[in-house]
Amino acid sequence: MENKLPTIEINERYCKGCHICVEFCPKQVLEMKGFVVAVKNLEACIKCMQCELRCPDFAIKVIP
Amino acid sequence: MAFDYEKYIRPGKLPHIWCPGCGHGIVMKGMIRAMDTLGLEKNNTAIVSGIGCASRLPGYIDCCTLHTAHGRAAAFATGVKLAKPEMTVILVGGDGDGTAIGGNHFIHACRRNIDMTYIIMNNYIYGMTGGQFSPTTPHMHKASTTPYGNPDPSFDIAKLAIGAGATFVARGTAFHANQIDKLIVEAIQHKGFSVVEILDDCPTTYGRRNKFKSVIEMMNRLKEVAVPVKAAEKMTPEQLAGKVLTGILYKEDKPEYCSEYQKVIERAGGAAR
Ligand SMILES: Cc1ncc(C[n+]2csc(CCOP(=O)(O)OP(=O)(O)O)c2C)c(N)n1
Ligand code: SF4
Numbered sequence: 376m377e378n379k380l381p382t383i384e385i386n387e388r389y390c391k392g393c394h395i396c397v398e399f400c401p402k403q404v405l406e407m408k409g410f411v412v413a414v415k416n417l418e419a420c421i422k423c424m425q426c427e428l429r430c431p432d433f434a435i436k437v438i439p
Numbered sequence: 440m441a442f443d444y445e446k447y448i449r450p451g452k453l454p455h456i457w458c459p460g461c462g463h464g465i466v467m468k469g470m471i472r473a474m475d476t477l478g479l480e481k482n483n484t485a486i487v488s489g490i491g492c493a494s495r496l497p498g499y500i501d502c503c504t505l506h507t508a509h510g511r512a513a514a515f516a517t518g519v520k521l522a523k524p525e526m527t528v529i530l531v532g533g534d535g536d537g538t539a540i541g542g543n544h545f546i547h548a549c550r551r552n553i554d555m556t557y558i559i560m561n562n563y564i565y566g567m568t569g570g571q572f573s574p575t576t577p578h579m580h581k582a583s584t585t586p587y588g589n590p591d592p593s594f595d596i597a598k599l600a601i602g603a604g605a606t607f608v609a610r611g612t613a614f615h616a617n618q619i620d621k622l623i624v625e626a627i628q629h630k631g632f633s634v635v636e637i638l639d640d641c642p643t644t645y646g647r648r649n650k651f652k653s654v655i656e657m658m659n660r661l662k663e664v665a666v667p668v669k670a671a672e673k674m675t676p677e678q679l680a681g682k683v684l685t686g687i688l689y690k691e692d693k694p695e696y697c698s699e700y701q702k703v704i705e706r707a708g709g710a711a712r
């Protein structure tokens with residue numbers, strides 16, 4: 376149970392590519408793909424929710 | 440757990456109009472979390488704003504909302520609160536709306552100590568109209584109307600609010616996203632006029648004129664300047680130079696306006712509530 380990977384949902388229609396989630400993720404889980412964000416390394420995610428908390432655009436959700 | 444923000448948002452309203460990296464969205468999310476913590480009922484909550492990018496916020500929220508005239512949120516909100524004192528009334532807006540054209544309404548709402556919460560998003564600029572300087576633009580910073588630097592000293596919104604009589608005054612930042620809802624919860628719970636200033640970023644009209652290379656630089660700047668009030672108690676004036684205090688800055692219990700007004704109604708022979 377503890378090792379279950381989270382689901383990171385990105386709403387590409389809402390994401391404005393501001394980089395905030397990429398920059399403030401402590402584990403470099405996210406990256407930019409063109410103008411929107413994408414998951415690069417889900418295994419590294421510690422489910423800290425920083426990306427979801429900081430996104431100004433309601434575009435990223437972490438389901439632990 | 441992922442937070443379900445969309446249950447407080449009017450269907451079909453997202454994506455919002457704010458620019459990439461604009462902190463207004465971060466503040467709106469904080470406000471929604473505070474509404475959720477307090478279990479505010481949509482039909483018993485009014486959100487009132489003036490004009491500006493920040494003032495677009497009520498349009499997104501699924502509760503009773505009023506988008507009024509520039510600088511006039513406090514006047515309209517006072518009307519709502521006096522007519523329906525049982526409602527939770529929240530004012531939102533920008534530094535320009537609240538301290539330039541609306542400065543007079545702001546100080547008098549503070550003076551009356553009417554039980555409402557004012558969330559003021561201070562991005563140091565008139566964002567919506569293309570970056571004219573506002574009363575909070577720092578000295579010698581650039582705006583479209585001060586291309587060689589702003590000669591004016593700037594307002595400290597929190598000090599202004601305390602001086603004018605607000606009985607709860609707090610400050611947070613768009614970087615410290617986790618704190619925003621906690622400050623707003625305390626502000627709404629306080630009986631009296633509460634001011635929550637959130638230091639915010641406008642990358643589009645302020646950042647690019649003032650040598651910020653990115654939204655991230657603006658966020659990091661907010662992180663660097665903020666000092667929690669508790670931590671500041673142990674710091675020297677030298678260490679505090681250029682810093683801004685965050686957290687609950689002032690709290691006082693004083694008679695509240697709607698209660699005082701009710702006494703007048705009763706004295707004049709009107710109906711008791
Ligand atoms: C009576 C009146 N005067 C001027 C304007 C133009 N105007 C619209 S928004 C604004 C400033 C908004 O700045 P602020 O409140 O800081 O909000 P921001 O856009 O920075 O979030 C001005 C001057 C107006 N709409 N109405
Ligand atoms: S939850 Fe934390 S670790 Fe996982 S992607 Fe978001 S910011 Fe990175």
Ligand code: SF4
Nearest residue numbers: 390391393394396430
């Ligand atoms: S913070 Fe939000 S809008 Fe910005 S890049 Fe990440 S998902 Fe997109």
Ligand code: SF4
Nearest residue numbers: 457458461492566641
């Ligand atoms: S102009 Fe500035 S304040 Fe307005 S939405 Fe864009 S970044 Fe935000």
Ligand SMILES: [Mg+2]
Nearest residue numbers: 533534564566
């Ligand atoms: Mg502004």
